[in-house]
Structures are given as C-alpha cells and as structure tokens.
Ligand SMILES: Nc1ncnc2c1ncn2[C@@H]1O[C@H](COP(=O)(O)OP(=O)(O)OP(=O)(O)O)[C@@H](O)[C@H]1O
C-alpha cells in the first residue's frame with residue numbers, strides 16, 4: 001500500500017491478514033446486561049446499547065486513561081492492526097512522553113540521511129504532521145513517533161499547544177484537497193492528563209477508554225470524566241466516548257460489577273471485554289501486534305471484534 005505520509009515506504013511491509021477465529025471464540029453482542037444470569041452461566045459479552053452510534057471514516061480516536069498500565073498502548077496497536085487488516089489506511093500517534101512504548105513496539109522506518117521528526121516537532125511547528133509520519137513495518141499502518149523530549153511541551157507550553165494537533169490535522173486535510181489522508185488516526189495518550197493529552201482530546205472525534213479490570217481507580221475515573229467534560233465544553237464539543245475496553249478481562253464478580261458501573265457512567269459507549277492472555281504481554285517484545293504474533297490468542301480476536309463494533313470495516317458493513 002502507498003504511504004500517504006511524506007516519507008516513501010522503506011522496503012517490503014508485512015501484511016496484516018484478516019483473522020479467521022472460529023465463531024465459537026467470538027464474544028456475544030448484547031444491547032443490555034442481564035443481571036439475572038447466574039454467575040456460573042455468565043460469559044463475557046460486548047454491550048452495544050441502543051444509544052451507541054457507530055463511527056465512520058475518517059475518524060480520530062484518542063486512547064486515553066491517566067491510570068498507568070490500563071492497556072492504552074496495547075489497545076492502540078491492536079485496533080490499528082485490526083483496521084489495517086480490514087483495508088483502512090491507519091496512522092497511530094505516540095503521545096506518551098514517559099514511555100514512548102508505542103514507538104518501541106511498532107518501530108518507525110526512518111529514511112536514511114534526513115532529520116528524524118517526532119510529535120514534539122509538530123507541537124513546536126518545526127515540521128508538519130505529514131513530515132513527522134513514517135511507515136511502520138506493517139502494511140497500512142503509519143506512525144508519528146515520540147521520545148522523551150515530548151515532555152518539553154509540558155514545561156515550555158508553546159503557544160497554542162492545546163490546539164496544535166487539531167490544527168495540524170486540519171492543515172493536512174486542507175493540503176490534501178479536503179480529503180483526510182488516513183481513514184483512522186489513533187492517538188496513544190500518556191498516563192497523565194497534561195497538555196499533550198488535552199491537545200489529543202481536542203483533536204479527537206472520539207475517546208476510547210481502556211480500563212484494566214484489576215487496576216481500577218475510582219478517583220482516577222472521576223478525574224478522566226471531568227477532563228473529558230471540560231474538553232467538550234471548552235475546546236472540542238464534538239468529542240464523545242465511543243467505547244470502554246475492559247482489558248486483561250478475567251471472569252470475576254468484580255469484572256461484572258465494573259462493567260455495570262462503566263455502562264452507567266458512559267451510557268452511550270460500547271463496553272467491550274478484552275480477555276487476559278500472557279500473549280498480550282509478550283507481543284511488544286516480538287515487535288509485532290498480538291494479531292500477528294499470536295492470532296489465536298483471545299485478545300487478538302476480541303480486539304478484532306472491538307474494531308468492527310467501533311468503526312465497521314468494509315467486510316462487516318458489506
Ligand atoms: N489483554 C491483556 N492480557 C494480559 N496482559 C495485558 C492485556 N492487555 C495489556 N496487557 C499488559 O498490561 C500491561 C499494560 O498495558 P499497556 O502498556 O498497553 O498499558 P498502557 O495504558 O499503555 O500503560 P502506560 O500507562 O504505562 O502507557 C502491559 O504489560 C501489557 O502487555
């Protein structure tokens with residue numbers, strides 16, 4: 001696939017094939033939880049409430065939760081891989097100055113003999129978003145990398161930083177004659193609600209909130225809620241919460257209560273369990289999405305289904 005970024009493809013890219021998980025492995029999709037199902041008979045289900053509205057391309061998603069280790073980077077990589085496998089042109093943006101785990105996982109393919117840009121350069125207007133976009137080794141997935149120098153945005157606070165990403169996306173679209181160069185943009189936020197995260201939420205159409213089932217922090221959830229509402233009021237009225245992903249999901253009464261709580265907090269969001277698997281933790285070390293490293297592992301299939309619910313793929317709408 002042609003790379004729409006400023007940098008041409010660097011050699012062959014690995015294809016992300018569709019998954020053919022057996023139907024028995026697919027999660028059931030329901031429109032309401034049935035609280036009467038006895039614990040023994042209860043299985044993980046995807047909740048798609050009647051109030052949920054499916055997204056359409058082009059779409060900018062922000063994967064956000066200020067709690068560390070919630071599954072943001074994993075969700076970004078797997079949803080990107082699922083949408084690319086379905087034929088969408090996908091760009092991921094690493095907005096985490098602390099870890100840059102996304103850049104370490106997907107490895108941007110820098111051209112030789114030219115300066116290396118990153119998201120920081122976009123905030124300081126040293127380059128355009130397209131110039132900071134590089135191919136990855138995976139067909140259909142490009143990325144804007146970051147390094148620890150992204151934290152300069154937090155303490156130098158360049159003028160207009162809150163709007164910088166929204167402006168960069170708008171400018172790029174204008175230069176492309178009103179056409180978005182990517183069908184899907186996924187921003188992997190840092191575990192903080194700092195300036196870069198606010199800029200990401202200001203640029204986004206939709207927030208996707210991963211919550212690790214064992215690592216819930218009610219105070220943290222309340223401040224995320226507050227930040228999203230204040231971005232909606234002040235800088236981005238169109239922002240909505242499209243889905244909550246319950247990551248590293250295991251069957252427990254707590255998981256069930258959490259799902260019920262989350263669907264009350266975000267009544268228009270799809271609530272999607274992503275089952276726990278050690279394969280998920282291993283995948284970054286192999287520098288591949290779980291989808292390629294362990295296509296039979298539950299999270300690969302769950303993220304594939306999640307992608308189809310959040311933004312229907314051509315196959316699911318056909
Ligand atoms: N479905 C899963 N099953 C088991 N482990 C998982 C699953 N999803 C994510 N993990 C593991 O949980 C840890 C945290 O995930 P991840 O790095 O995606 O979270 P994060 O929110 O991006 O973290 P940070 O806030 O540090 O950026 C990682 O070790 C990851 O491999």
Ligand SMILES: [Mg+2]
Pocket residue numbers: 072073074096099101102188189
């Ligand atoms: Mg992360």
